[in-house]
Amino acid sequence: MRRWLIQLRKEQQLTQQEVAAGAHIDRAYYAQIENGTRNPSMTVASRIASYLHINPSLFFSEHLSEPFEAALTGSPITIAHCDLEHRYTWLFNNHPDFTMSKVIGKRVDEIFQHEATEELLNIKKKVVLENKPIRKVVSFPLSEGTIVYDTFCKPIHDSKGNIIGTASVSMEMIKPTM
Template structure:
């Protein structure tokens, strides 16, 4: 069962029929995808992902992610993907202030109106415009106090070598990555 997909659909207050219609597939087929009894093709996954504002790789990462999920869950590391408009398409191991329903499909500055959001958005804009990685430490004021994140952000490319977004890894604290 793809609980993450069900949760994401419900957080966006969509029915199975609305997602299926948006992806141009039958609702029963979509229900089977949610239940995990059928796997979508890359085309169908892309259409569903577009409709839900997520990265289509989520459908195929389940088989590959167990070791990474085990290692990263509960760690001080957060991983995120954003599109060219700097809207979150995927987020993993996020701080509780960054609830998926608040963040997926949105830019950080649309959610949090502060200087830190602007700094993070500027990092992503630089990565896209210069087509090269950026690493900076940014301090976020969160519900449990200020937390410094060592952020490494790099461009994501499509098969034609066009930049289609950014991928970032953020680690609590100012110590360099090992």
């Protein structure tokens, strides 16, 4: 079962019929894709991904990612992919303040305004501009207070070596006890 796909569809308040129509496929076929009994072709995965504003590679990485998902779920680590416009195309293990429907297809500065969001956006811009990874500590004011993240961001390349976006890993830093 593709729980992530069901969760994403529900967070965007869409029905299976709406996603199927948006991807130009039969609803029953889409239901089979969601429940994991059918795998989409690259073309169908790309159409669904385009409609939901996600990266189509999500459909094909499940078997490889199961051990990582088991290890990272609930951990202090968040992983994200963004396109060249710095809009989120994928997010894993996100903070509860950032639901998928609130984040996918948007830049961090469109989600909320703060100097930390500008700093994160500037990191992503610099990664693309310089075509090299950057690691930096960024503090975010979130619902339970300020959380400090050790963030590593690097460019994502296509098969021809062109930059197509950024991938980032942010780890919540432990606050020192006094």
